[in-house]
Amino acid sequence: MASHAIDVQNAQENYLEVKGRWSGILSWIFSTDHKRIGILYLVSIAFFFIVAATIGIFMRLEQLTMGPTLMKPEVYNRLFTLHGVIMIFLFIIPGIPAILGNFFLPIQIGAKDVAFPRLNLLSWWLFMIGATLAILTLFLPGGLPDTGWTFYAPYSIRTGSEVSLAVFAAFILGFSSILTGLNFVTTVHRMRAPGMSFFRMPLFVWALYATAWIQILATPMVGITLLLIIVERLLNIGIFDPTQGGDPILYQHLFWIYSHPAVYIMILPGFGVISEIIPTFSRRTIFGYKLIAFSSLSIAIFGSLVWAHHMFVSGQSDLANIIFSFLTFFVAIPTAIKVFNWVATLYKGSIRFEPPLLFALSSIFLFSIGGFTGLMQATLPINVHIHDTYFVVGHFHYTMFGGTIWALIAGILYWFPKITGKMYNKKWIYVAWAFMFIGFNTLYGTMLYMGWKGMPRRYYDHLPEFHTDHVIATVGSWFLYTGILILVSTLIYAVYRGTKADANPWGGTTLEWKTSSPPPLENFEKEPVVEHEPYYHEEAIR
Amino acid sequence: MSHHSHEEIHGIGYGILVLVWLGLVVLTGVTVVASGVHVPALAVVIALLIAATKSSLVVSYFMHLKYESRIFHVILLMGIVTIAIFIGLTFFDVLFR
Amino acid sequence: MKNIREIALEEHHDFVGAKMGMWLFLLTELILFTGLFILYAMYRVRHAAEFHAAATELDVVIGTINTLVLLTSSLTVAVGIEALKRRNRKLAKWMVLLTVLFALTFLVNKYFEWSAKIHHGIFPGADELLSRSQGEIIYFNLYYAMTGLHGLHVLVGMGILLWVYFLIARKPSEKVVVAPPNIEYLKGAQLIASKGEQERWVIDEIKDDVVEVEVVIKKDPKKAGVDIPNIIKLENAGLYWHLVDIIWIFLFPLFYLIT
Numbered sequence A: 001m002a003s004h005a006i007d008v009q010n011a012q013e014n015y016l017e018v019k020g021r022w023s024g025i026l027s028w029i030f031s032t033d034h035k036r037i038g039i040l041y042l043v044s045i046a047f048f049f050i051v052a053a054t055i056g057i058f059m060r061l062e063q064l065t066m067g068p069t070l071m072k073p074e075v076y077n078r079l080f081t082l083h084g085v086i087m088i089f090l091f092i093i094p095g096i097p098a099i100l101g102n103f104f105l106p107i108q109i110g111a112k113d114v115a116f117p118r119l120n121l122l123s124w125w126l127f128m129i130g131a132t133l134a135i136l137t138l139f140l141p142g143g144l145p146d147t148g149w150t151f152y153a154p155y156s157i158r159t160g161s162e163v164s165l166a167v168f169a170a171f172i173l174g175f176s177s178i179l180t181g182l183n184f185v186t187t188v189h190r191m192r193a194p195g196m197s198f199f200r201m202p203l204f205v206w207a208l209y210a211t212a213w214i215q216i217l218a219t220p221m222v223g224i225t226l227l228l229i230i231v232e233r234l235l236n237i238g239i240f241d242p243t244q245g246g247d248p249i250l251y252q253h254l255f256w257i258y259s260h261p262a263v264y265i266m267i268l269p270g271f272g273v274i275s276e277i278i279p280t281f282s283r284r285t286i287f288g289y290k291l292i293a294f295s296s297l298s299i300a301i302f303g304s305l306v307w308a309h310h311m312f313v314s315g316q317s318d319l320a321n322i323i324f325s326f327l328t329f330f331v332a333i334p335t336a337i338k339v340f341n342w343v344a345t346l347y348k349g350s351i352r353f354e355p356p357l358l359f360a361l362s363s364i365f366l367f368s369i370g371g372f373t374g375l376m377q378a379t380l381p382i383n384v385h386i387h388d389t390y391f392v393v394g395h396f397h398y399t400m401f402g403g404t405i406w407a408l409i410a411g412i413l414y415w416f417p418k419i420t421g422k423m424y425n426k427k428w429i430y431v432a433w434a435f436m437f438i439g440f441n442t443l444y445g446t447m448l449y450m451g452w453k454g455m456p457r458r459y460y461d462h463l464p465e466f467h468t469d470h471v472i473a474t475v476g477s478w479f480l481y482t483g484i485l486i487l488v489s490t491l492i493y494a495v496y497r498g499t500k501a502d503a504n505p506w507g508g509t510t511l512e513w514k515t516s517s518p519p520p521l522e523n524f525e526k527e528p529v530v531e532h533e534p535y536y537h538e539e540a541i542r
Numbered sequence B: 001m002s003h004h005s006h007e008e009i010h011g012i013g014y015g016i017l018v019l020v021w022l023g024l025v026v027l028t029g030v031t032v033v034a035s036g037v038h039v040p041a042l043a044v045v046i047a048l049l050i051a052a053t054k055s056s057l058v059v060s061y062f063m064h065l066k067y068e069s070r071i072f073h074v075i076l077l078m079g080i081v082t083i084a085i086f087i088g089l090t091f092f093d094v095l096f097r
Numbered sequence C: 001m002k003n004i005r006e007i008a009l010e011e012h013h014d015f016v017g018a019k020m021g022m023w024l025f026l027l028t029e030l031i032l033f034t035g036l037f038i039l040y041a042m043y044r045v046r047h048a049a050e051f052h053a054a055a056t057e058l059d060v061v062i063g064t065i066n067t068l069v070l071l072t073s074s075l076t077v078a079v080g081i082e083a084l085k086r087r088n089r090k091l092a093k094w095m096v097l098l099t100v101l102f103a104l105t106f107l108v109n110k111y112f113e114w115s116a117k118i119h120h121g122i123f124p125g126a127d128e129l130l131s132r133s134q135g136e137i138i139y140f141n142l143y144y145a146m147t148g149l150h151g152l153h154v155l156v157g158m159g160i161l162l163w164v165y166f167l168i169a170r171k172p173s174e175k176v177v178v179a180p181p182n183i184e185y186l187k188g189a190q191l192i193a194s195k196g197e198q199e200r201w202v203i204d205e206i207k208d209d210v211v212e213v214e215v216v217i218k219k220d221p222k223k224a225g226v227d228i229p230n231i232i233k234l235e236n237a238g239l240y241w242h243l244v245d246i247i248w249i250f251l252f253p254l255f256y257l258i259t
């Protein structure tokens, strides 16, 4: 929002062509335009994703044969830590809100920008600073941390690897996430266009709104926890150290008080994306709009009540085990509400099967597998059996990767023409999808299976009885990786050589489709006035 | 956003602010004196109740919440409920271990 | 070449939005401290007796004085905000300055308090402290972590208040430099200033070689001294400051008064 009342009457160029005070790369990294910031995030986050996925491939290669294949056990420890830290803090938590949310939240509510554009840019800078610090540990004497992405005390206090810096990096990343959340909540409350009441907001906005609240309310908790690790390492202020009367289980509580709600920071925006795509491609309004909107909020609430289900074998009290196990099952209810509503929307819709819908439906499918395996783990006796096995690794890849990342891809495919003004080659997207889908299930399906048989996680080696499974999984990882590369290259190619896309290639009904592709600097030629609910198809089902 | 530029520029009198401050000082005195009295079981409860009263005074008058619109009350409520949940549920572990 | 023209313009900020952002930020601060309060509560139920014993070593008098100092500083900043709203910039300036001084007093007190403890060998990692019972070690570790983090917030709050002080002290007229891309829009466009009813100027004299236009914003003379943008800044600084106070309101009884 321009801070001074300089009213713009001229027709506007699109945001990619606007010449600002800076040019070249500076016109991006100093831009306060929410669309440019969204793209900054897209590029940086995609880069980190490729890096971490490559690390994943190396970990899988290590498991291709028994005994040391490529690396020593210490290296494997550092790799899964780095993989986890990048995937969680640099990729999936900022993920959808920072990329698609930044770009489309203001447009979808008919605003010119977010409430605090400069704060928005600061978030990106903090994100990059945090990322740089995390990578910096590689070059320091202690080397990359080897604690796992959870930084559990007391090992994280004693290990000689560069935990302090890595944890400080995560603290800064948390700050960045908080600022994004704060910005979104204020934007939703203050910047809606005339007529855009809460119940006319697209469901993506609802999802981001619920997410933003979790970002605000839960993230500081991990902030303080990580600070305490630093303080304990550097100043010897023992809080979790058992020799000073500390209790490491309390570390786990504080850590998961944030990190469990954090998984809803990851998945809720994904659900939001799906809720946009399904009505567009079935060409009818969403079924159960209010239920979906409120289920986002109730997932946010229930999600904050279940953190200790990560700690069933930690030695916490039995009562806590029972209560948290019980509460966990409730999360399934709002989630299922969403899935049923999506299915009901598709039912009797005039479905057009385009790449975004394909990825959205795959996301629902994969997430459901992740969800059901999650319910299994929420059951106390089963949890004891499969705790810290590959079952868990399979489960969280199905939810986070299968649920969120596939939804993120679906969202990028859906909005790509709007963001760039270009259309990609759909055939190659289908090819990429096939590689990814086959590879994904081969890799993580096998992980679920061998975890059930007892293969422990975070081991650099395996016993002979798991060998065949590991080979299958590794081959799966190649397919998956190939698919990702095809997808990324198809999109990059389309940015430069894609055919021109018009303002509304999919027949979407929300506000972003009512402006040009790419949108002008201030999003709309005239401030829009909203008269309908978001998924109002004029020429509805014929 | 011109339509809400001016409305919120209305204030509370200096007198009320000073009164609130006096109340806070008195409550500080009360909590110090009360800590001298020996009722172990109640000591924490009393101290926390007084602290809560003091903070609600600060929030309502110094921080102006009493005069803000509903959404600000909701924001604060969200915070308090969250804090209560975080502390409360952790007790299920520590008290029953 | 600069083409300077003076135009009466009033800034448009969303003050409620700014305040809302601040309240949300305060929530995050509150949760940050909640992490520590959770730890305090859990260790306290486990080591009640040792916490009581350790607490007797803190000086209730200094603690009480510091409590009064912070409470009073909350009053001064609140009065400062009121004064600014009532166009009394002089009083506002004094009040903010007083607040900063109180903050400093608090920190100096804390400094003496901490150094006395450190002098007696009671600080994290010290042999003297580590030779005590586990409950007492944890008590003092928590004491340093929590009052330390709080002290850091006092320091930050002080900085913010000082910054706002200088903003208020400055003359309220403001210049805006309009540069590309916005300059493109000024060409032939209308500048709108809303002061009750709207006034418009058509600018058509900006030549192509003009790189910057400086717009001088003059406040409405009738409202001279009403410094709206600074009111919200001071209000937000005040909100932050009150939060610092509230946290101390809880820290004080929990550490000093549980003897």
Ligand code: HEM
Binding pocket: A053, A054, A056, A057, A059, A060, A080, A081, A083, A084, A085, A087, A088, A091, A092, A147, A148, A149, A150, A393, A397, A400, A401, A405, A456, A457, A458, A459, A477, A480, A481
């Ligand atoms: C090409 C894609 C990927 C591959 C090949 C891959 C592979 C792996 C492997 C082999 C492990 C270590 C298992 C163990 O030894 O315990 C792992 C752990 C993990 N992965 Fe992935 N992964 C991929 C994508 C992702 C994505 C997209 C996410 C999240 C968004 C993710 C999050 C994690 C996390 C959090 C861990 C746990 C790290 C730890 O134990 O501290 N991964 N992954």
